[in-house]
Amino acid sequence: MAYWIASSPHNHIQDKTSALMRLVIYATIPGIIAQWYFFGWGNLIQIGLATVTALIAEFLVLSLREKNIKEQLFDGSAILTAVLIGISIPALAPWWVSVLGALFAIAIVKQLYGGLGHNPFNPAMAAYVMLLISFPVQMTLWQPPLSLMHHQLDFVNTLSVIFTNFTLDGYSVEQLRTHIDGFTMATPLDTVKTALTMGKTVEEAMTSPVIGEYFSVGWQWINAAFLLGGFVLIYKKAISWVTPASFLASIFVCSFIAFMVSPDTNTSTMFHWFSGATMLGAFFILTDPVSGATSVKGRIVFAALAGFLVFIIRKYGGYPDAVAFAVLLCNMAAPLIDQFTRPRTYGHQ
Amino acid sequence: METVIERIEQGRFWQFHGGIHPPEMKFLTTNKPIRTVSLPQRLVLPIQQHIGEAGELIVKPGDYVLKGQPLTKTTVPLAVPIHAPTSGTIASIENHIIAHPSGLNEMSVILMPDGEDRWRERHIVENYSQLDKNTLVEKIANAGIAGMGGAGFPTHIKVNTKAKIDFLIINAAECEPYITADDLLMREHAASVIEGIKILDKILEPAFILIGIEDNKPEAIDALNHEIKQFDKIKLCVVPTKYPTGGEKQLIKILTGKEVPSGVLPSSLGIVMQNVGTCHAIAEAVISDTPLIKRVVTVTGQALEKPQNVWALLGTPIEHLLQECQYPQQQKRHIIMGGPMMGFSLPNTQVPVVKTTNCILAPSEKEIPDANQEIECIRCGQCAEVCPAQLLPQELQWHAKAKDSEQLTKLNLFDCIECGACAYVCPSHIPLVHYYRVSKAEIRQQKLLDIKAEKAKQRFEARKARLERDKKAREEKHKKAAEARRARMNSGTEEANKEKSAVAAALARVQAKKAQQSGVQANTTNDDKKSQVADAIARAKAKKAGQSAPNGDAGDDKKQQVAAAIARAKAKKLAAKEQANDDSAEENINAVETKPTSAQDDKKARVAAAVARAKAKKLAAQEQPSDVGTDDTGKSPETISSTAEDAKKARIAAAVAKAKAKKLAANTESDDQRTEGEAEASTKDKDDVMAEAIVEPPQETSTSTQDDKKARIAAAVAKAKAKKLAANTGSDDQRTEGEAEASTKDKAEVTAEAVVEPMQETSTSAQDDKKARIAAAVAKAKAKKQAANADTDVKQVEGEAKASTKDKTNVTAEADVEAAGETSTSAQDDKKARIAAAVAKAKAKKLAEKAQKDNQTS
Numbered sequence A: 001m002a003y004w005i006a007s008s009p010h011n012h013i014q015d016k017t018s019a020l021m022r023l024v025i026y027a028t029i030p031g032i033i034a035q036w037y038f039f040g041w042g043n044l045i046q047i048g049l050a051t052v053t054a055l056i057a058e059f060l061v062l063s064l065r066e067k068n069i070k071e072q073l074f075d076g077s078a079i080l081t082a083v084l085i086g087i088s089i090p091a092l093a094p095w096w097v098s099v100l101g102a103l104f105a106i107a108i109v110k111q112l113y114g115g116l117g118h119n120p121f122n123p124a125m126a127a128y129v130m131l132l133i134s135f136p137v138q139m140t141l142w143q144p145p146l147s148l149m150h151h152q153l154d155f156v157n158t159l160s161v162i163f164t165n166f167t168l169d170g171y172s173v174e175q176l177r178t179h180i181d182g183f184t185m186a187t188p189l190d191t192v193k194t195a196l197t198m199g200k201t202v203e204e205a206m207t208s209p210v211i212g213e214y215f216s217v218g219w220q221w222i223n224a225a226f227l228l229g230g231f232v233l234i235y236k237k238a239i240s241w242v243t244p245a246s247f248l249a250s251i252f253v254c255s256f257i258a259f260m261v262s263p264d265t266n267t268s269t270m271f272h273w274f275s276g277a278t279m280l281g282a283f284f285i286l287t288d289p290v291s292g293a294t295s296v297k298g299r300i301v302f303a304a305l306a307g308f309l310v311f312i313i314r315k316y317g318g319y320p321d322a323v324a325f326a327v328l329l330c331n332m333a334a335p336l337i338d339q340f341t342r343p344r345t346y347g348h349q
Numbered sequence B: 001m002e003t004v005i006e007r008i009e010q011g012r013f014w015q016f017h018g019g020i021h022p023p024e025m026k027f028l029t030t031n032k033p034i035r036t037v038s039l040p041q042r043l044v045l046p047i048q049q050h051i052g053e054a055g056e057l058i059v060k061p062g063d064y065v066l067k068g069q070p071l072t073k074t075t076v077p078l079a080v081p082i083h084a085p086t087s088g089t090i091a092s093i094e095n096h097i098i099a100h101p102s103g104l105n106e107m108s109v110i111l112m113p114d115g116e117d118r119w120r121e122r123h124i125v126e127n128y129s130q131l132d133k134n135t136l137v138e139k140i141a142n143a144g145i146a147g148m149g150g151a152g153f154p155t156h157i158k159v160n161t162k163a164k165i166d167f168l169i170i171n172a173a174e175c176e177p178y179i180t181a182d183d184l185l186m187r188e189h190a191a192s193v194i195e196g197i198k199i200l201d202k203i204l205e206p207a208f209i210l211i212g213i214e215d216n217k218p219e220a221i222d223a224l225n226h227e228i229k230q231f232d233k234i235k236l237c238v239v240p241t242k243y244p245t246g247g248e249k250q251l252i253k254i255l256t257g258k259e260v261p262s263g264v265l266p267s268s269l270g271i272v273m274q275n276v277g278t279c280h281a282i283a284e285a286v287i288s289d290t291p292l293i294k295r296v297v298t299v300t301g302q303a304l305e306k307p308q309n310v311w312a313l314l315g316t317p318i319e320h321l322l323q324e325c326q327y328p329q330q331q332k333r334h335i336i337m338g339g340p341m342m343g344f345s346l347p348n349t350q351v352p353v354v355k356t357t358n359c360i361l362a363p364s365e366k367e368i369p370d371a372n373q374e375i376e377c378i379r380c381g382q383c384a385e386v387c388p389a390q391l392l393p394q395e396l397q398w399h400a401k402a403k404d405s406e407q408l409t410k411l412n413l414f415d416c417i418e419c420g421a422c423a424y425v426c427p428s429h430i431p432l433v434h435y436y437r438v439s440k441a442e443i444r445q446q447k448l449l450d451i452k453a454e455k456a457k458q459r460f461e462a463r464k465a466r467l468e469r470d471k472k473a474r475e476e477k478h479k480k481a482a483e484a485r486r487a488r489m490n491s492g493t494e495e496a497n498k499e500k501s502a503v504a505a506a507l508a509r510v511q512a513k514k515a516q517q518s519g520v521q522a523n524t525t526n527d528d529k530k531s532q533v534a535d536a537i538a539r540a541k542a543k544k545a546g547q548s549a550p551n552g553d554a555g556d557d558k559k560q561q562v563a564a565a566i567a568r569a570k571a572k573k574l575a576a577k578e579q580a581n582d583d584s585a586e587e588n589i590n591a592v593e594t595k596p597t598s599a600q601d602d603k604k605a606r607v608a609a610a611v612a613r614a615k616a617k618k619l620a621a622q623e624q625p626s627d628v629g630t631d632d633t634g635k636s637p638e639t640i641s642s643t644a645e646d647a648k649k650a651r652i653a654a655a656v657a658k659a660k661a662k663k664l665a666a667n668t669e670s671d672d673q674r675t676e677g678e679a680e681a682s683t684k685d686k687d688d689v690m691a692e693a694i695v696e697p698p699q700e701t702s703t704s705t706q707d708d709k710k711a712r713i714a715a716a717v718a719k720a721k722a723k724k725l726a727a728n729t730g731s732d733d734q735r736t737e738g739e740a741e742a743s744t745k746d747k748a749e750v751t752a753e754a755v756v757e758p759m760q761e762t763s764t765s766a767q768d769d770k771k772a773r774i775a776a777a778v779a780k781a782k783a784k785k786q787a788a789n790a791d792t793d794v795k796q797v798e799g800e801a802k803a804s805t806k807d808k809t810n811v812t813a814e815a816d817v818e819a820a821g822e823t824s825t826s827a828q829d830d831k832k833a834r835i836a837a838a839v840a841k842a843k844a845k846k847l848a849e850k851a852q853k854d855n856q857t858s
């Protein structure tokens, strides 16, 4: 007779890390759908490219490290990283951008630091920042929402652009981005920033066609979709509500104060919330447990700092969006934050 | 405290951090009553079932025991007895596997029930309120009750606290999933539980009694409520269900809002906690005189066909309970003792039920699957969120894997209650608690080693300090002794003055002698008369020496005389050597200061001298073989001075001293290499010895002046000795040196003393013409001899000396041999004496002749 010996506790929640990761991946679906709806197939293709690259890279590195390949390859963390990279990269960026990004994220940022659980930086954001710095042109190739484009961009054309830089009809990305009126359309954040540097008021900047009716055409809905996905995660207890709440509150407070001080040069709080990668960052990136702070108090500090940095960089920095930079900076601060937010052990002063 | 009660009455409680809600699974057993199971084939009773120490066995194999009869007795407070759960025979007492996570074996009593279940005599207590506290505590102790919630701490210790108790908390939370033992007990035996609580109330006299129970036990709550209606003091606190509410620290926090400081017992906060099961056992023990021999055990799990709570006799093998609850035969068995959160899996179903066994869990594969593969921590922080001790399990886990015990201690690893909440929620399925247990064990082990090492170090240092102290004390003692001597000399008392004057006298004598000697030397060869005198003396000496031969010891007058003679002879020898070395004489005198008392009192003086000599001899005897006796020798001067007033002794001593001196001389001669080796070690000592020798001869002369006979004898002896010495010295300088060195410093000093003493005598005699003359004669004789020895004679003398050689240690023996060389007769026999004298004369003549020859040749 064989007796089965184990250490207590004997029962266990049935959740697993891989299940958690999968849930997070599923939660990005509303956002991806919104992206597809407003920007076409571009991001889906990028996600596919990044995922394949990430899995291959993970496989190679794991076999080099002689780790338990099957278990770790599909623990979901690599795929999640790839998905986040695919979402963040401009839809029409050349194929090698996402391939390079995924490769960098998995092989260097994650595995070189010791694999899952040991990477100090969020792999997706580190890759994004690397790409942004290395290839600023390609990384700002954000097309305008489909509704504003005068060229139809179906799947085959998108694929063609990504791999050859030209549509089947021979249009370049630049041409695709050009408004009927002859100017290049940027992202709303970009647009506002450019307008402000040109001495316009926010009021005037907001008249740009990319802004549209509310905060920004397309982007606001994409953000709303990620917000929805985030709620699902919170509901499922996959992430704690503390981090996104603290992050959003921090952005809100910062932009509100700025807006109160000078409404002409500062965008509204809601513009901050619903443009760029705010919601993606709040629910899917800052909540990455590995590179974040661990205690509840630590997470509040961590996310609040990120929110503050996002605001500062958006307002004063050279790049239009700031979530990736802010996240990396906070990753660096996380160990320190952990150090100072240790809970008081029961029975200790 | 009021506010605590107010809050409780309003149903508001505090909260502890974290906690989890694992599936309760209590439905498996809550709806069935507690069943009594059949008697097992045999009972296995580990003699230690609690925290503390095992009791002492009072039964042996083959004994028949009655139900409730104690099997062990307690000799120390932390011990708890065990009792026979039913009547039967002790089959054996052996090591048996016990309920322990690592499947340890422990001494157990194996009891074969006879099926009759016969009780020992019991004394039912109708009204326990008449009993005083101590009796109650004693009853609890004798009933073998140890905490039944899991830890098994002896209950009588816990309730016997001196602290003032504000809250007695009854732990009825039973927060572990599956377990319903306490629940059922409260439902079926609420009255008994409350009785037990009241007994505790009487012992502890708390301000309030709080029963903490989770809200998932409505029937038990009803039952208790019914029982406590009349008692205002008891508050039933129905708290929300959350694991681990039943943890002692957690329940205290929930009910009182206080945190038990780390490393402190709750009683320091005025809180004592007892389990409901324990309360029931206390009531049974006090009221119906039933010791703890059975308990409720939840036998549960979906692998069982009939999970149920049972009354299990302590010692029942788990297998028996599983069979009773219909555990299917299966190849792979997963049996857990305790709950799923904190229990441990059993390696064997022969493990017996013990006092702390509250649950046997036999889960199905589906319920509790095999452990999942552990993957890396993703720092999700969920573990920290649920930790009731507010630790950081993920950080602890890293440091545990890295074996960083310092960090672990800093992160309060030892505050972990091993509740398992962290590991329960960990999505990476890291067996966190297992890591903590291993680390805790390692750290404890390390601490033990550290303590051991520390102790060893302390022992070593203590020893070093002791040796150091001893050394210091010794030095101190020596210094004091030396100072005392000096002080005595300088103190200005009569005695001191005498001492001083004696020293002065000695100095004077030495000078006189020197002068004399030089004079004598000049005359030696051509003064017949003197040589005659010398001859006579030599004869006398020989006779005496003969006497001494058989018996060198003191006490007997004759012997004493002989000894004296020998000593003198020896001294003479030394003196001969010394002539060459006048300078050192003065040094010696200081060392010798002890004897002078006798200077003005002849008799006494003589006695003292004798004593000194005797002692010196003894010392010398000791000294020669080994240096160890240094301390003793160091003391000798003092002793000698004190004895100076005893005449007889003194004489003896003097004799001994002389004898010794002789010996030394002899030794030196006989063994060149040996002596040389020693010699080089201390040249100074050598000087001392020689100085002594110089001083001695005068003394002899002087003694003889006052007492003619004695004086003559002494002179003779002295001459004889001088001859020998001279022979040695002259012929072989190195050899003599060796001799001197042979005596260690102490020895040297002693002998020096002996020498000084004689000097004093000499000085007395200095004023007496006769004496002076004799002395002169002696000196002349010596000078003659010396001269003679200077070369040719050496061999002969050496031969003689060698006869006595090898045994340095035995002074008397040597003396004997020497004496024998001259005469074999005893001193009391006139004839012999005469013969001896003749021999001596002959020798002296020979020597004289040689000396003459030599002189001429040279």
Ligand code: SF4
Residues within 6 Å of the ligand: B383, B386, B387, B388, B389, B390, B391, B393, B415, B416, B417, B418, B419, B420, B421, B422, B423, B432, B433
């Ligand atoms: S086992 Fe220890 S570390 Fe884990 S939750 Fe319980 S007390 Fe905290």
Ligand code: SF4
Residues within 6 Å of the ligand: B376, B377, B378, B379, B380, B381, B382, B383, B384, B393, B394, B397, B422, B425, B426, B427, B428, B429, B430, B432
């Ligand atoms: S619950 Fe497990 S994976 Fe999460 S932080 Fe704790 S140890 Fe790491």
